[in-house]
Amino acid sequence: MKQIRLVALLCLLPFCAQSNEIYHIRRLSERELTQTYSRLLLDACRHADQFWQDLPTDPQSGCWGSGRSDQMNEGIRAISGMVLASGALLKYSDGLNEAERQHCRERATRAIRYAVSSHITGTQKCTDGKSWGGSWQSAMWTATLTFGARLFWDDLDPELRHGVERVIASEADRFLKLTPPAGRIGDTKAEENGWNMTCLAVAASMFPAHPHAAAWHEKAIEYMMNTLSVPQDALDKTLVDGRPVSEWFVGANLSPDFTLENHNIFHPSYMGCSSYFMTQAEMYYTYAGRPVPQAATHHLLDTWKMFQTIILPSSESAYPQSMDWELHGLSFINLYASLASRHQDTLAARMEDNCLQYERAWQAMCHGDLAVPGSRLGFIRHAICAEQTAYAFLAHKIFGPPAKEITARKAASQLQGVWPHDYSEFIVHRTDSKFVSFSWKNRIMGLLIPIGQGHDGNPNVTYPLTSGLVGAFELTPKKPAGPKTVEHVWNETPNGFETTGSLLLNGGLLKQTIRVTSVGKQTVVYQDRVTALTDVSLSRELGVPVGIENDEVTGGKRAVYYQGGKTTFDWKTPRPPLALTSSWANVDGRLGVVMVAGSGLSYQPAPGYDPHTAVCSDVLYGSFSDHPRHFKAGEQVAQRTVLFFVEVTPKTTATLSRSCATPETSGTQVLRFKLPEGGQREVPLLSATK
Numbered sequence: 001m002k003q004i005r006l007v008a009l010l011c012l013l014p015f016c017a018q019s020n021e022i023y024h025i026r027r028l029s030e031r032e033l034t035q036t037y038s039r040l041l042l043d044a045c046r047h048a049d050q051f052w053q054d055l056p057t058d059p060q061s062g063c064w065g066s067g068r069s070d071q072m073n074e075g076i077r078a079i080s081g082m083v084l085a086s087g088a089l090l091k092y093s094d095g096l097n098e099a100e101r102q103h104c105r106e107r108a109t110r111a112i113r114y115a116v117s118s119h120i121t122g123t124q125k126c127t128d129g130k131s132w133g134g135s136w137q138s139a140m141w142t143a144t145l146t147f148g149a150r151l152f153w154d155d156l157d158p159e160l161r162h163g164v165e166r167v168i169a170s171e172a173d174r175f176l177k178l179t180p181p182a183g184r185i186g187d188t189k190a191e192e193n194g195w196n197m198t199c200l201a202v203a204a205s206m207f208p209a210h211p212h213a214a215a216w217h218e219k220a221i222e223y224m225m226n227t228l229s230v231p232q233d234a235l236d237k238t239l240v241d242g243r244p245v246s247e248w249f250v251g252a253n254l255s256p257d258f259t260l261e262n263h264n265i266f267h268p269s270y271m272g273c274s275s276y277f278m279t280q281a282e283m284y285y286t287y288a289g290r291p292v293p294q295a296a297t298h299h300l301l302d303t304w305k306m307f308q309t310i311i312l313p314s315s316e317s318a319y320p321q322s323m324d325w326e327l328h329g330l331s332f333i334n335l336y337a338s339l340a341s342r343h344q345d346t347l348a349a350r351m352e353d354n355c356l357q358y359e360r361a362w363q364a365m366c367h368g369d370l371a372v373p374g375s376r377l378g379f380i381r382h383a384i385c386a387e388q389t390a391y392a393f394l395a396h397k398i399f400g401p402p403a404k405e406i407t408a409r410k411a412a413s414q415l416q417g418v419w420p421h422d423y424s425e426f427i428v429h430r431t432d433s434k435f436v437s438f439s440w441k442n443r444i445m446g447l448l449i450p451i452g453q454g455h456d457g458n459p460n461v462t463y464p465l466t467s468g469l470v471g472a473f474e475l476t477p478k479k480p481a482g483p484k485t486v487e488h489v490w491n492e493t494p495n496g497f498e499t500t501g502s503l504l505l506n507g508g509l510l511k512q513t514i515r516v517t518s519v520g521k522q523t524v525v526y527q528d529r530v531t532a533l534t535d536v537s538l539s540r541e542l543g544v545p546v547g548i549e550n551d552e553v554t555g556g557k558r559a560v561y562y563q564g565g566k567t568t569f570d571w572k573t574p575r576p577p578l579a580l581t582s583s584w585a586n587v588d589g590r591l592g593v594v595m596v597a598g599s600g601l602s603y604q605p606a607p608g609y610d611p612h613t614a615v616c617s618d619v620l621y622g623s624f625s626d627h628p629r630h631f632k633a634g635e636q637v638a639q640r641t642v643l644f645f646v647e648v649t650p651k652t653t654a655t656l657s658r659s660c661a662t663p664e665t666s667g668t669q670v671l672r673f674k675l676p677e678g679g680q681r682e683v684p685l686l687s688a689t690k
Contacts, residue, residue, distance in 0.1 A: 182251020194277030463547030544622030598623030
């Protein structure tokens, strides 16, 4: 096993950092892309060998992972992902020698036999003594398992083929009398409808001679039409697969602007997976040589258009309302590959290229594992990533070569602008140097991401803190700290946006008025004023925080500069918080912060990886105090004014800090400052409490 790991690591080395950059990203030709996919999947299969188990009760069966029957994803789902990865290699890779091909075929065949025999329609049990199937996610597992088997169908014996057909028929049949569910606010059903639809699509396209094939096909279309569905579909008379959209429509799963909410937040991960389920259906029908239903693209490109507003140049998404899964765990590589190849989308082609190279580099960091550094999910994350990568590889082979990818300059130009999203209540401003957003709903927070030059070499600078910019106050005795929006407005400006609103904090004991102004290419101004609504005792002020990712993915060190000093924070060696001795600070020449008014800058390193998000996130506070204070009702608790500049050096940050002034103009106090790109701006300040 050590020898296999060494070989895998040596194969990965060309994709590691070459100089001072953490990542060495370059444009790959179509041949280089497919070769990289092949090597990545082969190394993924080698890594999975350590999780393989033979079954003493049946020498012809075996499984990767735990082999469990239930919703613990390291059961049948992991098996199906590895079967698909193996099938893709067997069908399309020319990089396997005969021994590797035989090993891959033998493992995948035994795993398929295990899965079909332990299904509720089979005669055996899973490793936990139960059968699997007929459950919440089992249709999705079955679709991937079946498609993986079809990729090397001729190598399977007739009995095993019959078993695969038996399982897919059982899973598809249970939807024939069901109606797709719907849910738009907080709990979409888009991803559930999408994964259930894939089972119907595989069954209908791969087994057209089955007596239920026509019924599966019709039901697949119904589920396609109600995956990325929006309210306006109810009145749409456009014909799709022979019927008006309104007749197919059951209910909306996305808002009218194609934003999607799940887990009670705007959730890009579920927007991505709901979309790539649609592209999988296109793939199944194309592979089977059957016409792709029109419904397979219903609102796919509309959703992609919205999705682009939050996709970063690295190919990962921004998370304006934070993230509740592993931050880097779920790539959209299969969505990009299908959009690039079948739909000839040039931006998707660029995103796929970048995504593949980052994934390959992370695989090198983890010695063949596709689970990102810090992942607590282990083999199941590896298997899911292998599955997604296999679908991306298959897009090239089934749909054909992708579009010629767009240049970085053109991509940045295409995505620039202000994007208000009224239904999920967040607003975005993008330039070629920054992504900034502010959210007033679900999770009230701001997010600022540097995306200028050098982004490819080290794309992950900031982290989407759930309290980003807004911060928090700790009271004595402790009171609930979650903010509640009272009111807010926003408006687009000639070179950005400005949004103002009021929050109730700590169970209504404090009122916070916030104004966030995104100015020009590189600047964000944060202001707030906090007043006590009753007598309160304050123990800590955690003001104007920005998460700074500092872990293996980002290189493991952050250099923090300030007036007269520099401190390096190594994620492997946690150190005490640092109270910064100046009114400005700069992180790695990527993010500058200037405190115009506040309690003092502080940099606080993470104690280690967060087990849920798989990230080490340091926090840079624009205003921090741990001095206990008492305030009477009506008194001002805090008033902060903090400027952020992206892609500026420490020297430039210091210069910009000296340009800040707060004169009074026409009876209104303003903040006057220089912009990094040149010129001067004024922003009205929030009035002080009378």
